[in-house]
Amino acid sequence: MNLLTVHELKKSYQAKKTILDNISFKLNKGECLGLVGESGCGKSTLARCLLRIEPIDSGSIYFKDKAIEQLNDRQLYPYRRKIQIVLQNPSASLNPKLKIKDSLIDPYAQFKNDLNLIHFSYTSKDTFIKQLLEVVELPSSLADRYPHELSGGQRQRITIARAISIEPEFIVLDEPTASLDVISQGAILTLLTNLRKALNLSYLFISHDLAAVKEMSQRVMVMKDGKLVDQFDNEQLFNEERHSYTKELISIF
């Protein structure tokens, strides 16, 4: 089933340089779709357009059967819960003055009247926080700590727990491991894959690291200078018909 359909999306800043040039792709329910490309090619801009944080110039974005590119804030409200993002730098995503449990409860508090949780259950704040910490493999003792008392990997697990706490359908992972050491990177990627399967999530996994994209994704898109130059199934990465730019990325991978 198609979860997200993007059709001929275009975006420029101040009508100057084209940043996103006729982007079209589909993302299926339950899959991880990888997006790889060098720094500055437009990956994060695409993420912000999909989340409707950034306006687009033209084109369409369908979430299931609903065109969302023109919806106003009120109309977007139900989609805000269904589409979440995990960013590169977990420190910037967490309020340093809030205890972990208070950061974790934030999305639930915002959307609780519209939630019908399937995987988690809310009986009390403490039990809910405990479930969330458990699912991202962290001890419940971290609930009363502050972000600066956690490692980078632990902080990223907290931002992932926040994102999944309201059971979204789609998560944009924008370089989620870029700020972590190699061992934490691998552990976070494994956790994300396990969560995708357990919670039936769909991901757009953005990275400049082709190896990480190959490990995580069922399908891969390659972006260069705002254009999608290649799209293929994971196992076709090394096929002869790959775009020359994909081959270039492979040669440095």
Ligand SMILES: Nc1ncnc2c1ncn2[C@@H]1O[C@H](COP(=O)(O)OP(=O)(O)OP(=O)(O)O)[C@@H](O)[C@H]1O
């Ligand atoms: N708010 C903005 N105003 C003007 N130009 C911008 C703005 N945001 C991004 N850009 C430009 O758009 C281009 C694409 O940036 P973007 O952050 O989407 O790239 P990226 O592929 O995500 O890069 P990275 O991997 O380094 O995060 C860059 O040239 C950037 O300078």
